[in-house]
Structures are given as structure tokens and as C-alpha cells.
Amino acid sequence: MSPRRVTLADVAKAAGVSRTTASLVLSGRGRELRISQDVEQRVLKAAEELQYRPNIVSVGLRTGTSRTIGFVSDTIATSRLAGDMIKGALEAARDRGFMLFIGETEGDAELESLLIQAMHDRQVDGLILASMFTRTIKVPKAITAVPAVLLNALPKQPTPLPAILPDEVEAGRRAARVLLDAGHRDGIYLIGAGPGLRDVPAESLAAVERLVGIREALGEAGVKVAGARACPDWQPEHGLAATRDLLKTARPRALICFNDRIAMAAYQALDDFGLKVPADVSVVSFDDHPIASWVRPKLTTVALPHYELGRKAMDVLFTEIERDGSDTEEAGQVHRVPMPVRDRESVAPSPIAEFLD
Amino acid sequence: MSPRRVTLADVAKAAGVSRTTASLVLSGRGRELRISQDVEQRVLKAAEELQYRPNIVSVGLRTGTSRTIGFVSDTIATSRLAGDMIKGALEAARDRGFMLFIGETEGDAELESLLIQAMHDRQVDGLILASMFTRTIKVPKAITAVPAVLLNALPKQPTPLPAILPDEVEAGRRAARVLLDAGHRDGIYLIGAGPGLRDVPAESLAAVERLVGIREALGEAGVKVAGARACPDWQPEHGLAATRDLLKTARPRALICFNDRIAMAAYQALDDFGLKVPADVSVVSFDDHPIASWVRPKLTTVALPHYELGRKAMDVLFTEIERDGSDTEEAGQVHRVPMPVRDRESVAPSPIAEFLD
DNA sequence: GTTCGTTGCTAAATCGGGTTAGCAGGCCGC
DNA sequence: GCGGCCTGCTAACCCGATTTAGCAACGAAC
Numbered sequence: 001m002s003p004r005r006v007t008l009a010d011v012a013k014a015a016g017v018s019r020t021t022a023s024l025v026l027s028g029r030g031r032e033l034r035i036s037q038d039v040e041q042r043v044l045k046a047a048e049e050l051q052y053r054p055n056i057v058s059v060g061l062r063t064g065t066s067r068t069i070g071f072v073s074d075t076i077a078t079s080r081l082a083g084d085m086i087k088g089a090l091e092a093a094r095d096r097g098f099m100l101f102i103g104e105t106e107g108d109a110e111l112e113s114l115l116i117q118a119m120h121d122r123q124v125d126g127l128i129l130a131s132m133f134t135r136t137i138k139v140p141k142a143i144t145a146v147p148a149v150l151l152n153a154l155p156k157q158p159t160p161l162p163a164i165l166p167d168e169v170e171a172g173r174r175a176a177r178v179l180l181d182a183g184h185r186d187g188i189y190l191i192g193a194g195p196g197l198r199d200v201p202a203e204s205l206a207a208v209e210r211l212v213g214i215r216e217a218l219g220e221a222g223v224k225v226a227g228a229r230a231c232p233d234w235q236p237e238h239g240l241a242a243t244r245d246l247l248k249t250a251r252p253r254a255l256i257c258f259n260d261r262i263a264m265a266a267y268q269a270l271d272d273f274g275l276k277v278p279a280d281v282s283v284v285s286f287d288d289h290p291i292a293s294w295v296r297p298k299l300t301t302v303a304l305p306h307y308e309l310g311r312k313a314m315d316v317l318f319t320e321i322e323r324d325g326s327d328t329e330e331a332g333q334v335h336r337v338p339m340p341v342r343d344r345e346s347v348a349p350s351p352i353a354e355f356l357d
Numbered sequence: 358m359s360p361r362r363v364t365l366a367d368v369a370k371a372a373g374v375s376r377t378t379a380s381l382v383l384s385g386r387g388r389e390l391r392i393s394q395d396v397e398q399r400v401l402k403a404a405e406e407l408q409y410r411p412n413i414v415s416v417g418l419r420t421g422t423s424r425t426i427g428f429v430s431d432t433i434a435t436s437r438l439a440g441d442m443i444k445g446a447l448e449a450a451r452d453r454g455f456m457l458f459i460g461e462t463e464g465d466a467e468l469e470s471l472l473i474q475a476m477h478d479r480q481v482d483g484l485i486l487a488s489m490f491t492r493t494i495k496v497p498k499a500i501t502a503v504p505a506v507l508l509n510a511l512p513k514q515p516t517p518l519p520a521i522l523p524d525e526v527e528a529g530r531r532a533a534r535v536l537l538d539a540g541h542r543d544g545i546y547l548i549g550a551g552p553g554l555r556d557v558p559a560e561s562l563a564a565v566e567r568l569v570g571i572r573e574a575l576g577e578a579g580v581k582v583a584g585a586r587a588c589p590d591w592q593p594e595h596g597l598a599a600t601r602d603l604l605k606t607a608r609p610r611a612l613i614c615f616n617d618r619i620a621m622a623a624y625q626a627l628d629d630f631g632l633k634v635p636a637d638v639s640v641v642s643f644d645d646h647p648i649a650s651w652v653r654p655k656l657t658t659v660a661l662p663h664y665e666l667g668r669k670a671m672d673v674l675f676t677e678i679e680r681d682g683s684d685t686e687e688a689g690q691v692h693r694v695p696m697p698v699r700d701r702e703s704v705a706p707s708p709i710a711e712f713l714d
Numbered sequence: 715g716t717t718c719g720t721t722g723c724t725a726a727a728t729c730g731g732g733t734t735a736g737c738a739g740g741c742c743g744c
Numbered sequence: 745g746c747g748g749c750c751t752g753c754t755a756a757c758c759c760g761a762t763t764t765a766g767c768a769a770c771g772a773a774c
Binding site for chain 2: 729730731732733
């Protein structure tokens with residue numbers, strides 16, 4: 001099948017020199033070590049003609065590196081979230097000539113440990129431990145051997161590992177401000193979590209933080225949440241039930257849905273009750289899932305910056321790799337990536353606001 | 358940072374034997390080569406206590422392998438499609454103790470070539486060349502050095518590479534049969550492609566094949582397509598425009614939408630015209646995108662088996678690796694993975710059929 | 715004419731495993 | 745008392761690139 005790879009020895013032979021000389025020339029140290037112009041040219045020509053490429057595995061054996069990063073996540077298949085995150089990490093790695101190993105643990109700690117071992121066996125230079133929804137995770141012992149960062153997750157116990165997360169609190173503030181800026185003061189309801197900070201889906205860090213941000217921004221404006229319906233899980237069916245339940249007893253002016261799937265379900269429930277978005281009810285949401293721009297009216301939502309999260313994780317990982325265990329000043333730092341508002345069509349000025357104009 | 362990996366030499370020293378002996382015991386060839394029980398136990402104990410794991414990089418250097426497969430795709434971020442495909446490939450690889458390199462080319466031939474080179478430099482044992490939508494691709498020259506398969510793509514020129522694709526023709530037949538089985542004979546329209554085999558989005562192999570299957574199944578039942586609206590691209594906005602255009606002049610009984618995004622847009626257009634799904638119009642579609650079970654009524658659709666495609670690609674790749682350039686009987690074989698119908702709520706019996714009951 | 719310095723290159727070791735060939739010692743047979 | 749065989753282990757080489765230490769040849773200086 002393959003006609004055997006061209007090795008340094010082949011180049012050396014073709015140029016009529018030793019492997020050492022060929023290596024020196026090709027690593028640019030020829031000048032420094034007084035290799036003659038003539039020999040240098042012969043080696044370069046031979047390497048070019050034979051299309052020589054150094055075998056990274058061999059270099060890896062000597063140096064203990066592999067120019068490879070391991071990306072370990074709990075699930076990669078759920079939504080395009082993972083795809084964009086991996087894409088960001090991938091491009092940041094490629095910029096530095098690194099490749100990416102992908103692994104999936106399905107939340108199984110043993111599998112995770114095995115996977116990290118398998119990556120160590122291949123001498124990865126660093127690890128990204130990613131979670132597909134923002135949460136706290138138990139950092140596996142196995143990762144100590146190599147620089148690592150947490151992506152979309154916080155450590156359960158204190159660790160020196162940096163963490164990269166979306167700025168969910170600010171996102172909550174921004175969602176609230178979208179409504180405030182449109183003049184809404186009354187009839188603002190939450191779907192998915194709240195009103196209290198304990199009324200959130202299990203393990204969902206994002207829920208708590210978004211809620212904190214929402215309440216903070218509304219509070220600063222002297223506005224109260226009119227009510228809320230928490231969901232055990234942020235799936236459309238729960239969103240549908242929650243919104244219907246709300247509409248039985250209340251006439252909201254605006255909904256803050258905790259993600260786009262819930263917002264989509266809320267659209268359906270509002271339609272059932274003959275309410276129009278945004279004329280009767282404004283809707284703002286989180287995530288910027290692709291459906292947010294497929295539904296009508298298009299959904300105003302605070303985007304999860306998946307791509308940027310992936311890139312940022314890789315950037316932070318590389319600074320970890322470069323400082324290589326020296327001062328631990330920045331150890332355990334938490335990096336927050338801003339979540340931008342995607343202004344679309346689901347928010348209308350409050351009638352009161354128009355009146356005030 | 359890391360306290361240096363435990364090597365075979367460490368184990369040998371701890372057991373008081375040579376590296377050779379340790380290697381023989383640990384590779385299970387101790388019996389065969391008459392290593393005493395006593396020594397065998399000492400080595401195993403030392404390996405256990407030191408938590409010895411062989412360095413795969415080293416083995417790779419000798420054997421030219423890496424227990425690693427390269428997964429090269431044009432885009433990994435589009436929809437969850439890619440995620441599930443990678444997941445399938447990943448699990449199939451993991452079953453065999455292999456890891457997966459991920460790479461993305463963005464459709465850039467030069468990037469693709471560089472990426473394949475980079476994977477060769479790391480001695481991958483095989484390559485999967487994946488496309489995120491079914492199409493024909495130019496097979497890069499660079500892949501010749503190692504076994505490879507095409508995933509969700511057909512080669513433009515004839516190559517000995519196997520290809521793994523969804524069975525789109527049969528999917529077309531199945532979609533049509535869903536309607537036929539419900540008694541529909543008239544008023545069946547297509548949204549997204551058709552009526553002619555040239556009325557398809559550019560480069561979309563899936564469109565042609567689905568269309569072939571649809572026409573075949575309908576033809577066998579003596580049923581004619583009442584009409585069709587092709588779209589330049591299968592995005593919701595095009596689907597919306599196409600369906601609205603159709604509804605201006607026709608009153609369909611059933612729609613075959615060429616993917617779920619278009620079906621979702623068709624729902625919206627039908628709603629605009631006061632038509633109910635499925636009471637007035639039955640809708641059947643392709644892909645089984647997550648939204649198919651989020652919309653109401655839930656969409657009956659013929660699923661793209663992403664996960665199975667990924668698994669199958671890896672399985673075929675491993676048979677390629679194992680036969681290792683021997684007889685080329687199966688060279689260039691095309692494997693079709695069945696697309697299952699997801700029966701949900703968007704198809705109702707034809708009024709005529711009920712009458713016949 | 716010896717020593718020193720410089721130029722221009724190469725032998726050999728290294729990384730961590732696997733593999734081949736072979737060695738030392740004991741026992742048997744003749 | 746020597747050859748042959750078996751047992752139980754190990755030395756040494758290989759993979760491909762890098763790096764350290766050092767060698768050969770020549771000219772210059774004293």
C-alpha cells in the first residue's frame with residue numbers, strides 16, 4: 001500500500017551526508033554549526049525532491065510531546081453546542097500546529113479515567129475537560145500529569161485548573177435589560193426556573209446564574225418578577241406545560257424563557273391562547289440555538305458563545321503549557337466569556353412605553 | 358509537573374530482571390519462552406505496583422502504527438449531524454482501543470491536504486473522509502498512504518475507496534409509501550426539489566436520490582406527483598417561500614418535504630393559509646432533525662442514521678486495515694445504511710381512504 | 715616541528731518499547 | 745569426558761529524529 005515513508009536517513013543518503021548533518025541543516029542550525037553552503041544546498045534539495053516530512057511520532061518519543069491536545073467531553077452529540085465548541089478548539093489548536101483527540105465519557109467516571117489514560121499513553125500535551133451543559137464536575141485524579149483546563153464546567157473541589165465558562169450572570173442581566181429597554185415594567189414572567197434561586201433544574205449552574213443576573217438587573221430598575229414557572233428539565237414538553245399552566249391564571253406582558261427550546265414551546269402555548277408574539281407578549285431567551293432564527297417571529301436570545309468558548313479554552317490551555325508548572329499565580333482562575341444578545345423580532349416596546357413616548 | 362512516566366525499565370529493575378524478560382512476561386509470551394513462575398510473578402507484581410502502562414508512542418515508532426484513526430470532515434459544526442456521526446465512529450473506534458483525531462477542512466482543498474499530511478505525520482492507521490451533506494467529492498491524492506473510507510460522500514472519479522452513505526433512494530420510497538399506506542392518491546406535492554430530476558439544489562446527491570425513490574414508489578402505485586416546488590437551498594426561508602407559492606394556486610392533500618427545516622417552514626405556511634396538519638394536509642419529511650419532535654404535530658420523517666453511518670464507516674475502515682492491501686475484490690464498494698421511518702403525528706389517512714373503509 | 719585553533723563534518727547515545735539471536739548452566743546419554 | 749539438549753534468561757539491535765561529544769584535516773603561530 002504505502003511505499004514507506006521518507007526518513008531523514010533517506011535524505012542524508014541522497015545528499016551524501018550523515019543523518020546528523022541532514023538534521024542540522026533541516027532544523028536551521030546549519031549556519032551555527034558551520035555546515036558549508038554546498039552541503040546545505042544538497043540536503044535541502046534532497047529533502048525537497050523526496051518530499052521529506054519529519055515523523056512526529058519519533059520526535060515525540062524523544063521529547064515526550066506529541067503536538068496533540070485531548071478533548072474529553074461528557075457528550076458530543078447533543079445539539080450543535082458541542083460542534084461549535086470543538087470547532088473553536090480545533091481552529092485554535094490548528095493555528096499552533098496541534099491536532100485534537102476527541103473522547104466522550106457519557107458521564108461515566110470509569111470511562112473518563114480510561115480515556116484520559118489512553119490519551120496519556122499517546123503523550124498528549126494537554127487536556128480540555130468539557131461539559132456539554134454548564135455544571136460543576138468532579139475533577140478526575142488522572143489529569144494531574146499534564147496541563148488541563150475545564151470547559152463549561154466548574155470544579156466541585158478546589159483545584160489549580162483554570163475554568164472557562166460563559167458569563168451567565170451577565171447574560172441574565174442582558175436578557176432582563178432587553179425587556180427593560182423596551183419599556184417593560186410589569187407582567188414579566190420567567191419560564192424554566194425561578195422565582196427563587198432554588199427553583200432550578202438539578203445540577204444546572206446556568207439556571208442559577210441566569211436567574212441571579214435577571215433578578216439583579218430587574219431589581220436595579222425597581223422592577224419585580226411577576227411570577228415564574230420552573231421546569232424539571234429544559235425540554236420543549238416541559239416548557240409547553242409550564243407556559244400553559246401560567247397562561248391559565250395570568251396574562252403576561254413578557255416572558256424570559258431559560259432556553260430556546262422552552263421559548264419555542266412557549267410560542268406554541270401562547271398561540272394556543274390566541275396571544276401574539278411580540279404584540280401581546282414579548283419573549284426573550286437564551287442559547288441562540290439554530291431554531292431561534294427559524295421560528296416566527298425570530299427569537300431575541302442571549303447567545304451561548306460556543307465557538308469562542310472552545311477557542312478560549314485552547315488559548316488558556318496553551319498558556320498553561322507554556323508556563324509549564326512555574327508560578328501558580330493564576331492557578332484555578334475562572335475565565336468568563338461574554339454572551340452576546342441577538343436582537344431579533346420577539347420583543348416589542350411595552351404599550352406603556354409607547355404611551356410615554 | 359509529572360513525576361515522569363513509569364517505563365518498562367523501571368518495572369524490570371523493580372523485579373530484578375532484564376527489560377527483555379519484563380517485556381516477554383507483560384506481552385504474555387512468558388510461558389512460550391519458558392520464563393519461570395517466580396520471575397513472572399515478580400514482574401507482574403512490579404508492573405502492578407508501579408502502575409506501569411506501555412507508552413503507545415514508542416510502540417508506534419517501531420511498528421509504524423498509532424492505534425489512531427483520523428476523521429477528516431468538511432464541517433463539524435453544522436447541526437448535530439456531525440456530532441452523531443462522530444459519536445458512532447468514536448464508539449466503534451473505542452471498542453477496538455483506537456482513538457480519533459478530528460480535523461475540519463471547511464471545504465478548502467489545501468487545508469484538507471495539509472490536514473491529511475499532519476495526520477500521516479502522526480502515523481494514523483486509517484482515515485475517514487466525511488462530508489456533512491451527501492455529495493460527490495474529489496478524493497485528495499494525499500490519502501493513498503493509508504487505508505481510507507468515504508463517509509456520506511461518493512468519489513468524483515473512480516477510486517478503490519469504499520464509501521458509506523445513507524440509502525436515500527429507499528428513503529424516498531419509504532416517504533412515499535407512508536402517504537400511500539395512509540390512502541393518499543391525489544394532491545401529493547413535493548417541497549424542496551422536483552418534479553424533474555434536474556430540479557434539485559446544486560451538488561445535492563441526497564435530493565436526486567430521494568426524488569428517484571419517491572417517483573419510483575408513487576409510480577409503482579400508479580400515483581402521479583401533483584406538483585413540486587424546488588428550492589435553491591434547503592433552508593427554512595426557502596421552504597416558507599416555496600410552500601406559500603404553492604398554496605397560492607393549489608390545495609395539496611399531502612406534502613413531501615425534502616428535509617425537516619423545510620417541513621417546519623411548510624407548517625408555518627400552512628398555518629398562514631388556515632390549513633391544519635394533518636387533518637387538511639399530511640406532511641412527511643426527511644432527516645429526523647431534533648426539531649421534528651419539537652414541532653406540533655410531531656413530524657413523521659425518514660431519519661438520517663448519523664450514528665450508524667459513523668459506526669459503519671469505522672467498521673468498514675477496520676476491515677480495510679485488516680486485509681491490508683490484499684485482494685481488491687471489494688475495492689470501491691458502496692455501503693448503504695438504511696434510513697428508518699419515524700412515524701409520528703403529521704400524517705393522517707386520506708379522506709378517500711376512510712371512505713373506502 | 716610541535717601545538718593550537720578553526721573548519722566541517724560524523725559517530726554514538728537517547729527516547730521506550732519489541733524482537734531476534736544467543737549465552738550460561740545443568741542434565742542426559744554414550 | 746564430551747557432545748547435545750533443555751531451561752531460563754539477557755545482550756543487542758530496531759524504529760526515526762535530535763543532540764552531544766569529538767574527529768580529521770588544514771593553516772598559522774611560536
